Amino acid sequence: MPESSPSNRLGPILLITGTAALLVLAVPAWREAVPWGWFHRAKPLWGVLVLAWIALGIRLLWQDDYAERDHFAGPVGPRFRSVVLYSRDHCPLCDEAQALLVHYANYLPPVRVVDISTDEQLTRDHGRWIPVVEIDGQIRFRGRVSELLLRRLIRMASR
DSSP: OOOOOOOHHHHHHHHHHHHHHHHHHHHHHHHOOOHHHHHHHHHHHHHHHHHHHHHHHHHHHHHHHSSOOOOOOSSSOOOSSSSSEEOOTTTTEEEEEEEEHHHHHHGSOOEEEEEEOOOOHHHHHTTTOOEEETTTTEEEEEOOHHHHHHHHHHHHHEE
16 A cells, blocks of 8 residues: 555645635625624635645645656666667756756666757757657657656666
């Protein structure tokens, strides 16, 4: 049974209670059923608070679903034969891609970084799409590298 973190419990509670409070604010008949005078005097403030409450609940649920988990099937170790990152200097997306690949280095072979600005053919091939990540000879990412898709590739390669 999966371990229950505080966000596992708090996210749904915030989302449900926030949605209920939003309905109370939105439906006039329900709003008038609330007897508290301070509630009626500060409806805009309550609206902002309720939306923040809901957003926090969604954030906690999202974080719980997509937070980094290192429970790939099988032992730690490279799942592929080669990984090539085509990039160039002064490219923020390239820096992000490289940091992401370094983060998953336990599951990847050493990443070979190729600067496309040193070769005209590489610049023609990849110049508009960098960074480009090639895994085992197949281009898997162009532009932004999706962490979720990278994890899926690693997970699938372990089977």
